[in-house]
Amino acid sequence: MEQFREIWRTFRRRPIGIVGALTLLSVVFVAIFAPWLAPYDPDEKIDVEPGDLLAPPDAGHLLGRDDAGKDVLSQLIYGARVSLTVGFVASFMSMFIGTTVGLVAGYFGGRIGNALMRVVDFLMVIPDLPLMLVIISLWGRGLWKIILVIGLLGWTYTARLVRSQVLSIKERQFILRARAIGAGSLRIIARHVFPQVLPLILAEAVLDISGAIIAESSLSFLGLGDPTLVSWGMMLNFAFERAISRMAWWFLLPPGFAIIWVSLGLVLMGSTLEEIVNPRLKSHHLFDPRRMVALVAGESASQRISE
Amino acid sequence: MALLDVRNLSVDYLTDDGTPLRAVEDVSFSLKQGRSLGLVGESGCGKTTAMLGVLRLLPAEGRIVSGEVRYRGVDLLRLSEQEMRKHRWNKIAIVFQGAMNALNPVRTIGDQIAEPIMLHGAATDKKAASERVGELLEMVGITPEMARQYPHQYSGGMRQRAMTAMALACSPDILIADEPTTALDVMIQAQILDLFQHLQKQLGLSIILVTHDLGVVAEICDDVLVMYGGRTAEYASVDTIYNEPLHPYTQRLMQAFPDIDGPALKTSLASIPGYPPPLDALPPGCRFEPRCHRKSDVCAVESPPLVAVKPGHYVACHFAEG
Amino acid sequence: MQRGDYLIRKIFFALATLVVVIVFNFFLFRILPGDPIKAIVRSPRLTREAKEKLRGDFGLDKPVFFDAEQLREGDVTGAFDTQFAAYVRALLRGNLGISFHSRRDVGEVLAERVWRIVVLVAAGETLALVLGMTMELVSAWRRGTRLDMTILLWALFSWGLPTFFLGIILLILARGHLPTGGMVIPGLKPENGWAYWADVGKHLILPTLTMAIVYTSSYVMIMRSSVVEVLSEDYILTAKAKGLSTFQILRDHALKNAMLPMVTMIALNLGYTVGGAIQVETVFSWPGIGRLMYDAVMKRDYPVLQGCFLLLAVSVIAANFLADLLYTVLDPRVQPK
Numbered sequence: 001m002e003q004f005r006e007i008w009r010t011f012r013r014r015p016i017g018i019v020g021a022l023t024l025l026s027v028v029f030v031a032i033f034a035p036w037l038a039p040y041d042p043d044e045k046i047d048v049e050p051g052d053l054l055a056p057p058d059a060g061h062l063l064g065r066d067d068a069g070k071d072v073l074s075q076l077i078y079g080a081r082v083s084l085t086v087g088f089v090a091s092f093m094s095m096f097i098g099t100t101v102g103l104v105a106g107y108f109g110g111r112i113g114n115a116l117m118r119v120v121d122f123l124m125v126i127p128d129l130p131l132m133l134v135i136i137s138l139w140g141r142g143l144w145k146i147i148l149v150i151g152l153l154g155w156t157y158t159a160r161l162v163r164s165q166v167l168s169i170k171e172r173q174f175i176l177r178a179r180a181i182g183a184g185s186l187r188i189i190a191r192h193v194f195p196q197v198l199p200l201i202l203a204e205a206v207l208d209i210s211g212a213i214i215a216e217s218s219l220s221f222l223g224l225g226d227p228t229l230v231s232w233g234m235m236l237n238f239a240f241e242r243a244i245s246r247m248a249w250w251f252l253l254p255p256g257f258a259i260i261w262v263s264l265g266l267v268l269m270g271s272t273l274e275e276i277v278n279p280r281l282k283s284h285h286l287f288d289p290r291r292m293v294a295l296v297a298g299e300s301a302s303q304r305i306s307e
Numbered sequence: 308m309a310l311l312d313v314r315n316l317s318v319d320y321l322t323d324d325g326t327p328l329r330a331v332e333d334v335s336f337s338l339k340q341g342r343s344l345g346l347v348g349e350s351g352c353g354k355t356t357a358m359l360g361v362l363r364l365l366p367a368e369g370r371i372v373s374g375e376v377r378y379r380g381v382d383l384l385r386l387s388e389q390e391m392r393k394h395r396w397n398k399i400a401i402v403f404q405g406a407m408n409a410l411n412p413v414r415t416i417g418d419q420i421a422e423p424i425m426l427h428g429a430a431t432d433k434k435a436a437s438e439r440v441g442e443l444l445e446m447v448g449i450t451p452e453m454a455r456q457y458p459h460q461y462s463g464g465m466r467q468r469a470m471t472a473m474a475l476a477c478s479p480d481i482l483i484a485d486e487p488t489t490a491l492d493v494m495i496q497a498q499i500l501d502l503f504q505h506l507q508k509q510l511g512l513s514i515i516l517v518t519h520d521l522g523v524v525a526e527i528c529d530d531v532l533v534m535y536g537g538r539t540a541e542y543a544s545v546d547t548i549y550n551e552p553l554h555p556y557t558q559r560l561m562q563a564f565p566d567i568d569g570p571a572l573k574t575s576l577a578s579i580p581g582y583p584p585p586l587d588a589l590p591p592g593c594r595f596e597p598r599c600h601r602k603s604d605v606c607a608v609e610s611p612p613l614v615a616v617k618p619g620h621y622v623a624c625h626f627a628e629g
Numbered sequence: 630m631q632r633g634d635y636l637i638r639k640i641f642f643a644l645a646t647l648v649v650v651i652v653f654n655f656f657l658f659r660i661l662p663g664d665p666i667k668a669i670v671r672s673p674r675l676t677r678e679a680k681e682k683l684r685g686d687f688g689l690d691k692p693v694f695f696d697a698e699q700l701r702e703g704d705v706t707g708a709f710d711t712q713f714a715a716y717v718r719a720l721l722r723g724n725l726g727i728s729f730h731s732r733r734d735v736g737e738v739l740a741e742r743v744w745r746i747v748v749l750v751a752a753g754e755t756l757a758l759v760l761g762m763t764m765e766l767v768s769a770w771r772r773g774t775r776l777d778m779t780i781l782l783w784a785l786f787s788w789g790l791p792t793f794f795l796g797i798i799l800l801i802l803a804r805g806h807l808p809t810g811g812m813v814i815p816g817l818k819p820e821n822g823w824a825y826w827a828d829v830g831k832h833l834i835l836p837t838l839t840m841a842i843v844y845t846s847s848y849v850m851i852m853r854s855s856v857v858e859v860l861s862e863d864y865i866l867t868a869k870a871k872g873l874s875t876f877q878i879l880r881d882h883a884l885k886n887a888m889l890p891m892v893t894m895i896a897l898n899l900g901y902t903v904g905g906a907i908q909v910e911t912v913f914s915w916p917g918i919g920r921l922m923y924d925a926v927m928k929r930d931y932p933v934l935q936g937c938f939l940l941l942a943v944s945v946i947a948a949n950f951l952a953d954l955l956y957t958v959l960d961p962r963v964q965p966k
Contacts, residue, residue, distance in 0.1 A: 016782075122646050124897060125949050129904030130922065130941045134934055137926050138657060214791050218908060221793050222923055240797060240912070247801065256794035263789030271785060285366060285866045364870055395872035403870075408863035413885050413961055422881070423871040457961045470867075 017272030023265025093151030102162025417454025753840025761848025
């Protein structure tokens with residue numbers, strides 16, 4: 001618990017991370033309050049006239065209408081729900097699998113560890129998008145299928161990361177002490193090892209969510225999204241197929257920018273967290289040499305320090 | 308004029324949130340041409356930091372906050388970085404501890420030795436540089452053909468010798484050797500020490516030997532500066548330190564170290580109970596006070612200044628007179 | 630480590646992964662609901678001869694993986710005379726089936742189009758590498774300055790950029806100035822010589838640019854962590870102690886060491902790059918394997934889909950293996966003694 005407070009304190013001081021978090025929160029807000037925010041219900045059947053198709057923005061439709069005459073803005077707002085759902089659930093899945101694999105492989109090592117890492121290597125070599133394309137094409141479209149596919153393929157990086165963390169934690173004093181008093185492996189992992197890796201996992205999870213959102217949007221763009229739902233990727237699929245020749249920018253651009261918006265927020269937040277939790281920016285030997293010698297003729301040393 | 312005159316050097320390390328930790332406080336010494344200095348103390352006492360400070364090679368969070376480092380009268384701390392670079396290796400070279408990682412694994416030894424030669428203009432073409440590399444390797448007892456090999460192909464002792472050869476590439480006035488014998492076996496240690504003595508005699512090289520091994524210091528050095536907790540504890544000639552140590556810490560070191568005329572034994576500094584003070588929790592008074600066998604009330608409160616008890620013998624202790 | 634050992638491990642791994650992919654590919658199409666192979670044979674679009682050929686080639690009248698009964702009888706060869714065996718045999722002969730849509734031999738179609746994706750990926754990756762490494766080195770040289778921060782933010786930003794959307798944006802921006810679809814103006818043929826190839830090149834600009842922008846950020850980040858790792862090594866301090874300037878240190882010491890892990894990373898990244906190529910080809914109608922895969926998805930042309938997947942997976946595996954080989958050449962520590 002203490003370490004989370006510490007992390008939060010440090011995070012508060014990083015403007016980039018805060019910007020990211022706020023960006024993400026804005027999307028979460030939109031997703032939750034979609035029914036109240038959206039001017040129209042995307043599922044509602046409406047009567048359209050030919051002039052309504054791909055109509056540019058006007059007072060009633062701030063982002064114009066799509067190729068079926070529906071309001072783009074409303075679809076955009078509801079689309080947040082799909083993206084976030086896929087993002088959070090798929091990410092949770094891959095985090096869960098990855099953490100378990102990483103913990104087991106790292107803590108127990110030996111043949112199990114090696115075997116698990118070989119599996120990880122296999123999966124990492126096989127290209128993601130082609131595999132997902134093939135699976136969804138054959139299996140069928142649907143939100144849960146997409147979530148499952150993304151979740152089941154995205155855990156390898158986490159597994160590697162967790163494993164290397166566990167390897168370094170394994171030899172620390174408090175673990176050795178726990179082993180000495182005869183604590184069982186599961187207990188040690190659950191009570192001592194896991195809490196240590198949790199911050200790192202959470203940081204990675206944030207980044208993973210953005211990966212999942214982009215994966216879903218790519219799959220949807222390529223025509224494999226859930227046909228019953230409106231997702232940003234699907235909007236772009238329709239827009240690209242039908243609106244590009246007419247340059248209907250109001251249909252073409254907003255969904256893409258929405259994806260960028262949420263993913264940017266996640267990336268900024270995630271990489272800030274990652275740096276706090278796992279400061280890889282070690283002390284190194286190459287940097288502005290002018291800062292090293294703190295004395296300047298006439299200036300007192302203590303003044304320099306407090307700068 | 309002294310070859311290297313360090314006065315009141317203080318170095319801080321900045322922590323993550325910017326608070327400075329004083330790693331080296333007010334260290335001074337004077338190195339004359341042809342004489343060698345032993346910088347002695349436990350790990351973490353600041354001796355390496357002080358040397359990095361002299362050459363302005365501190366890592367990103369290091370800050371030199373006060374002092375002067377006069378090389379032949381010129382204050383190195385006030386030179387521009389460009390000027391400073393001309394002094395590095397050329398005038399003052401340094402051999403780091405743990406030579407394994409101190410050499411670039413993807414370049415040949417010969418290449419790496421030739422690099423400063425070409426950089427500082429000691430040779431102007433590759434051929435001349437190559438010859439010089441051969442000379443240097445021979446000087447340290449490595450066959451010149453080995454120049455074509457990579458660091459991982461050298462043994463530990465060879466790497467240390469190669470690093471020494473590299474350090475001498477531009478015929479510097481001063482060689483700073485940071486723990487040159489740690490983690491090497493006794494035979495190799497002896498080789499390295501022989502080499503140093505040879506260099507002192509033949510080249511008149513001044514060596515600053517940073518170490519916690521008192522046996523080595525006795526062999527090589529003329530003067531000794533004992534550091535504790537970032538400060539100078541005692542600074543005097545090697546004879547004085549070994550025969551009339553006045554600082555309690557030095558005295559304990561000498562106790563742990565049997566006899567310089569006797570058989571060379573590994574010193575064990577762990578025989579002084581307790582641990583050196585952590586940088587973020589420095590005691591307000593004398594830094595050695597918690598472990599001192601001569602302490603009294605004033606020691607915990609007031610930090611003893613470094614005084615010249617006799618000409619050339621400096622001690623920082625309230626009870627220096629003995 | 631001995632080079633021999635290292636190589637053997639890598640060969641073994643590559644082969645094992647290959648086997649896994651082949652088996653997986655086989656099962657995928659037979660296990661998932663709506664067994665497409667059976668569907669092929671029932672498809673009205675194929676001639677009877679084609680159906681018979683397929684049945685024969687893929688042994689569709691035989692058991693799927695192995696015949697338990699024959700195995701019990703001790704007839705090992707018979708037991709494995711199955712669909713899977715037929716599949717592998719066909720594969721080794723380069724027979725990947727027949728496209729549902731075009732009724733052409735899948736292998737033929739793939740062979741025809743593969744060079745286009747290779748060109749795209751090669752051009753995009755090269756550009757991304759050069760830009761990425763340069764940007765990171767500049768960043769390292771001027772660490773902590775606004776330039777460094779800008780580069781970092783840009784890299785983070787493009788990490789969250791969907792490749793296909795970047796393509797759409799560039800397409801919109803460049804419309805009218807650069808060709809935005811297809812590979813070549815209709816009418817031009819390879820026989821037209823230089824005119825043809827120049828036009829192909831023009832059509833390649835936008836797709837390559839899209840790839841490059843997306844993957845530059847990857848390489849900046851990878852290079853960055855590599856550089857940071859390298860810069861904290863002791864030999865960098867030695868280099869500084871020798872009196873080398875920051876630029877000289879980066880060029881003569883850091884660069885080569887930082888690039889070593891890059892080789893492995895480029896290969897590992899290839900999976901994502903291929904995914905990006907699929908998206909880029911789709912947006913710009915660049916007729917390579919990526920676009921083929923997209924069309925196959927749209928048209929439910931399963932043999933082509935399967936073929937594309939196999940081709941792409943095998944290529945990435947092979948590329949990884951080659952990268953491991955290359956590593957032994959570059960790193961003197963992994964050499965024969």
